[in-house]
Amino acid sequence: MDRRTHVSRRTFLKGAAATGALAGVGSLLDFQPVHFRHAQARTDISTEVFQNACPRNCYDTCAILTTVEDGVIKSVTGNPKNTYTRGRLCVKGNSYPRIVYSPDRIKYPMRQKGRGSGNWERISWDEAMTEIAQKILDIKKEYGSTLPICLNKYSGNFNLLNYGIEGMMSSIGYTSRAAGTPCWPAGIDAQTFDFGTIWNNDPEEMVDSKYLILWGVNPAWCAVHSMQIVLEAKKRGCKIVAIDPLFSQTAVKADLYLQIKPSTDGALALGMCRYILDNELYDGDWLVRNAKGYEEFFGYLKNNITVEWAAEKTGIPAKVIENLAHEFASVKPAGIWIGYGMQRHTNGGQNVRAIDALVAMTGNVGIPGGGARYAHLETWGFNYHAMVHSPPAGSLGDGDRLINMNNFAAEVLAADEPPIKMLWIACRNPMAQDPETSVMQKAFEAMDLVVTVDQFMNDTVKMSDIVLPCTTLFESPGINVSYWHHWMNLNEQAIAPMYEAKHDVEIAMELSKKLNELEPGSCSFPTDLTMEEWLANEFNAGIYQLFGINDWRELKSKGPVKAESLKVAWQNGRFRTPSGKYEFWSEEAEKFGHHPLPVWVEEYKAPEKYPFRCISPHWKLGIHSQFQQTDWMEQINDKPFVEIHPNVAAQYGIHEGDNVKVYNDLGYVIVPARITTATSKDCVVVYEAWYKDKNFNINYTVKALPADMGSKATGMPGIAFHDNFVNIEKV
Amino acid sequence: MGEWPLILFTVLSQLVVGAVGTLWLLETLGKPLKGQAVKPLVGSLVIILGGGLLISLFHLGHPLLAFRAITNLGSSWLSREVLLFSITLVLLVLYYMKISDAEPNGRKAMGGLASLVALLALIASALVYTLPARSAWGNLYPTFFFIMTAAILGPLYVGLFLSRQEELPFNTAPLAGTAALISGIGFILYLSLLLKGTPESYQTALNLMGSASFWARAVLNWLLPAGILLAASLKKTKVNQSTLAALFLMVLIGEVLGRELFYSATVALKVAGL
Amino acid sequence: MRLMPLDQKSNLLDDLEKRFQTYLFFSQYYAGKADPPILSWFYHEMDSFLGEHPLIIQGLDLLHEVQGEDSTAFRYDFNRLFVGPGKLLAPPYESAYLNQDGLVMQEETLSVRKYYRTAGLEISALGREPDDHIVFQLEFICYLLSQEAQALNGVEDDHINYLELYRKFFAEHLMIWVPKHTRDVQVHSQTSACKAMGLLLEGFLETEKQALN
Amino acid sequence: MKGQLGFLVDIDKCIGCHSCEMACKNQNQLDPEIRWRIVYPMKGNSSVPTERCFLSLACNHCEKPECMRVCPVRAYTKLENGIVFHDKNRCIGCRMCIMACPYQVPQFNSNTKKVEKCNLCAERIEQGLNPFCVDGCITDAITLINFNEFNEIKAEREIEGFPNPNITNPSVRFIPYKPGVQIRRDV
Structure with a gap:
């Protein structure tokens, strides 16, 4: 300690003054804390309950009630007013408070020096926006368009307002977009060829089914609230059949489980159709009134399909197939729930068409308790005001460039004239969830700038240059509907956004402001709306009528509302196909390169090396x-x-x-x-x-x-x- | 291995029970021992038992609230154990204070009383573990093993302590040797009982036999003491003090190892199949 | 109540001043407003009153090396420890240490909030930042010390015993978690600057703990 | 309410989704290592694979609770509605109950250094509400029952995987899993 010299009080105070200067907050006798304010007078700490909506990409899209005390979430539970959620949350929903209050959340905008280096510096929102906006303008200047900018956003948060991120991209010009969906598209096309669109009965009326086939779907894990409905139906005497290559948790609860060879679902459905045809168990009246091309379909069955063939293909004994077909065709209403897993195959769409045909030929379409249930978008008729924006005047190009989300990495690398130089990732974790991870790594490495908006450090954030913190469902308002049940859940802001997190729409507004500041007129995204106004702008008369309300604010007192009129899909018999009928024979399908009939397409076979x-x-x-x-x-x-x-x-x-x-x-x-x-x-x-x-x-x-x-x-x-x-x- | 406070407490307290009992036997069967030899012995027992009780507190989440532990004498053997050992400690202190050559009868009575309460405390201690939820414990064996620990360690300790200063009325070492033999044989019977019992008992037996410290203990705790001491008594030779000290140390280690296994090898009832 | 003087010659106001400046400096450091040049200034100007605690000596020795250190390396290290975006290696939140789940905004955070309210304050970012962030805690102490000094000077006539509040807050909050936090800093910091500041803070709190007893 | 409250667990309905466990944890604000209710996966057999059948157990609020018998500080009391109530204030963390419970229900909280367990949401019961796990079960597989009125004939007292009920007479009943017909390829 010898080398340390004692300073006099005078020197010390000089130093102290310097600290004060550094802080800019005064000295001992004149100190104003910068991070504090006078406590606001309050007599008691109030407890409030807010409505929230789980925005995950999930069948159940639950209505949540959140208890908040002194601005802090105390607990979450299901909202009993939503009769689908029934006041219960799944294992994931019950763990929400842990996500909001994890100390490991991404808190501030940060910039990484060297992708994957872990060298992060904190930047202000303004710096972040400036850097991103400048890069966008530079790209525009260098390439003459904004096409080198690519957005990859999907369903990590399915709140309608999160479509604002697409809106932001549209507002800067024509850009490259990850298009498509890794989830359910083959099945959507199949049902679109058959019915004109996807539309399923209200899942809550599955309890009225007499016979229910759960085909390649595992609600016990992926739609737990529907599993309750299935079990209730079973209790009321409905026979539950599960068809799945895996003995899933759902299959364990079924009255009958059939372990099918993967990707051969179409063969089983066609085999059943053949049996029903041979035994004249089909609903002739329904077919005559509602269907197009069933004669051709019957012809195809007679010439190409036998039950024995189906047994061989599927690994399910012929006798079992016959029994199943017999039972299914003899009871009404009988329905099939077609899962998304079974269409993630090279013949997945065709397999869904075959199952649709089975439901249709037995006359189970358009009746309560029946249906070829897959999904619906009937409650999604919002304005998409946050999403739909025109590019600024003078934007070059003739539209967005679509990059296949399902082959994103390779297509990003292959994109040329102009190449892709900047990625914006929101509501997604492509490094973890997309195929061909090593190619994805290369695609990220090839970028000039990668911006990711997320809540936690993950594989994608690691490979980004700038990360922006986003709000959880409790921190921003919104509206959520499901692609399965028929409810609409309001999402209220229950607590202030933690740290510097912002909603995607707020980020879009910030970026728009910055772009226009740097180059007036470079972004057409509105910058002066409150989140409530953004929300209000999503509603229209059609939505109000469908849900029986006059104004969205009613939801605050009313709670979740349901579109009762949608209950039974296709009850009116007006299909949205070109012919207006159910189409066994679809010219649309033919246009897209498929056989017009739901025919069998061979499954993808195991290569020798990889059995x-x-x-x-x-x-x-x-x-x-x-x-x-x-x-x-x-x-x-x-x-x-x-x-x-x-x-x-x-x-x-x-x-x-x-x-x-x-x-x-x-x-x-x-x-x-x-x-x-x-x-x-x-x-x-x-x-x-x-x-x-x-x-x-x-x-x-x-x-x-x-x-x-x-x-x-x-x-x-x-x-x-x-x-x-x-x-x-x-x- | 989280049970060290319990392992040390039970072994040490049993040593004390065995020692006070042995001392009482010596005093009862022979002429009174010299007060100056007995006093430090009893003093050491006070320290060991006091220390053991202190160590046992570290088993508690809240050691400072340990005084509450005697509030359920109505049904909790743990409460009874704590009370009885506390009384034993008090009696040992009184015993210690009474030791003088002037008045041997009063101290003999006090020694007798202390031995009796100590034995009851030991039994209470064993009954703490006699739990139906643990099929390896829910029988007479905890009591048997605890008594055997006392019967091996006690005579050895007293013999070691007094041998230099006093001509004893009888040799304590063969007592320990016999106890070691009985304890070892008892354990073989115990293992065969476990192997025939519930799946949890069976697993406990496998855990025991599969553990290296079990075999170490068998040698240290049973084979060597029983062999050496019984051989010596057959040959009527007196075991010298350093052998006695070595044996005592071996047995102490063996008992500690055995007690560690008592806690760690025992399998509780399994819930569900996985 | 009177503080044990850090140095027998000084009077109470001097003591308050020294503590105030030290807390202020640490709060500025955690607010991200310090870099190696400022830290070496700290080394030169303030070592005289930080006391003789071994951790302080160790910290000052280390801080001596900081002068030539790269500002960016320090910044990255600082962020890895206290800011993010990854899992924080030394979270600057009391609750991250005391809450069994390591969550913020739980009982622990709210108890700190209650303390602030006792002194008539709350953080401006109420509900947005956890109230128990170290910057707030240190700044809160600055406020208490300043209020005490003003009371001594007769500037303010208040019924709150600020010194007592400081002593309690120090014992019930700062001292309970900051040593755990600074130990994390020791384990995970990659630069001398962050490591030194961790040592200094821990050493200062140890000294202060003795002074307050 | 008087009598003996307890749970009826319908294993046939239980899908092992852990919502009951998580609802309990969320609403009772438990520490992460503490699980008042645990959904145990069961070992498989010829009709159900491993981890496709579950046993959801909380405290069984036994008629003759071992925890209460062995507790040296009287932290456990049996309420008049049959709830075996653990009072954290009395507990000194001796862990005797952990050794004695046949169902491994009491758990040691290394933070509080005390034992804790399910109190059957005693406060909610007083308000006429269900325990959180019952209200949180998605498939209605857990029901609160009062043994004074309970006479479900399908309910079993003993079931595979559940330790011998004769020790403590636990207040829990089970409806067993009834497998359906299975056409499996590789069994």
């Missing part, structure tokens, strides 16, 4: 890359695994818990084995999810193989996630 089909379905403790990473979920399960059939495990010398390498030409993952009869000998199962701090991503093995359909309704074909073939070895 196992790797199915990567959804996982019950998360949805895509959300939720599984939270500590409450980790308490229940904290590691990914691969499900292997006991016989296969024995053959490969694999024991429970052994590390197994699952690999193909594209890449590999190493995960512990779980040996179970839930799968079959030709399939292994790895649930897709993102685990925090774990080097696990099944998409390293998944090829961007397109499904057969999707281009008509969604602009791009779907992706055959479940036609992924791998080999395994013990490591």
